[in-house]
Amino acid sequence: METQVKLLKSFSVDDYERGILQGNRTILAKAITLIESNLPAHRETAQNLLTRLLPKTGRSIRIGITGVPGAGKSTFIESIGSMLCSLGYRVAVLAVDPSSTRTKGSILGDKTRMDSLSRNPYAFIRPSPTGGTLGGIACKTRESILLCEAACYDVILVETVGVGQSEVTVRSMVDFFLLILLTGAGDELQGMKKGVMELADAIIINKADGDNKIKAAATKAEYNRILHFLKPSTPGWISKAYTCSALEGEGIEEIWSEIKEFRQNTISSGFFHERRKKQKLDWMYSMVHEHLKSSFYNNPAVQNSIPEIEQSISKGLLTATMAAEQLLDIFENRTKGMALDGYSTQTD
Structure with missing residues (x-):
């Protein structure tokens, strides 16, 4: 902790702002550490920095990614992230790691699981511990998104720990919400809550390769039938299920095309910016709730x-x-x- 405080003290708000606007990944990482700090002095500096950078934010497409454990979320992110980087996009990944409820420790292994993408100069990967927050959503993820946007990242991918109540929180901070599932498990639908599926703008049946292709196609058809009876997550947009093999890179381009079409349609209808406005209000009330909770217990x-x-x-x-x-x-x-x-x- 002392080393972290010393490192943060060596940078002024001007240093952070200049480095972030220049796309310096090291400065961006230190700025995220700053906003994650609970020290009052750091909190004040972080808010000053965010206020300065606010006019430079909001230009990205924010994509939330969740799914059942073992569905291949990290592999999917590396696959689509690498493809986007090859097309000239700058990609930021905010991967929320599970914190132990007993030791408050965190694995923080996302850079290891996304080895190729982490070495790409057009990508930035930031694993953050959840700190015990509901379902694994780091308290400062929203502010990290703003910093990444100010650093000129075009696509922000937010990976969550897994399926649960926290998906409502993720939905409140992203534009497009992606649910990744598996085929071949035999009971895909048994533990899937209707509420989680209603949040999704698209469902991906991953690992559709080899002998699993036929079964993946059948699972895709089954989910499309279910989605037909559910209320769409985004007005004017029909959520659909797709198959892909993140490991082999098959189906990734199709999914990205759907995300681009989603962005174009929602911007044209005005819903894209309306959702962003509502998210800001949700953020404010969320911060009020956190502050009251902290004040009470302290x-x-x-x-x-x-x-x-x-x-x-x-x-x-x-x-x-x-x-x-x-x-x-x-x-x-x-x-x-x-x-x-x-x-x-x-x-x-």
Whole structure:
């Protein structure tokens, strides 16, 4: 931590801004480290930097990618990322790694799993630990997207840990949402929630190669039948299922063509920019929620009261609802008291 703080101290807001606008990947990586920091001084510097860079953001296509474990998300990202780089696009990958709920540690192995793409000068890969956030969405992913856009990356790929409730959060920060599934597992539909499929702008049946091609085609047809009865994730756009082999690169061009058509259609209809506006509002309320949650649990009066209230719940002397109300009352009274003290000091 001390080394990280020392490295961040050596850069001013001007240094970060200049380096990012020049497309310097090292400076971009340090800037993302800055916004991920919880230190108040770093947070202030990060917000100043983002404010400066805001006019340079918003020009990319943001693509969320999720899927069942083992579906080949990283292989798919390396395949489509490498193809896009060969076409002259600059690609940023924000890969969210699972953090241990016990040790808070993270694997951060995405660069290893995307070895070829990580060495491409037109690509930038940033694995970030989730820090225990819901379903594996790093708290600062939205801000990382803005930094990558300011650094002139045309395509932002956000990889999530897996299928779960967090997909709603991912949907709120990207333009196009991609769900990657497998064939040959025998029970693809059994654990798939309808809500997750409704979020997808496209479904990809990956690993459609070798003896698996015929079964992949059948699975594709099955999902297309299901999608026909679901409400589209994006108004005016019909979500479809596709097959591909990320390992062999088959079907990747077709998927990219669909994403480009999606962007063109939604921009023409005006929905693309309407969704972006709504995402900004969602972001604001999400930050309000996080701030209130942090303020509550860091409140000294609440921290001191929790052990006794927990014991009362365990002994059956207090219901969970009453306990929650007591803690909230303690928090609100403490907050009011601090506000009154501040007012008294000012008037004195």
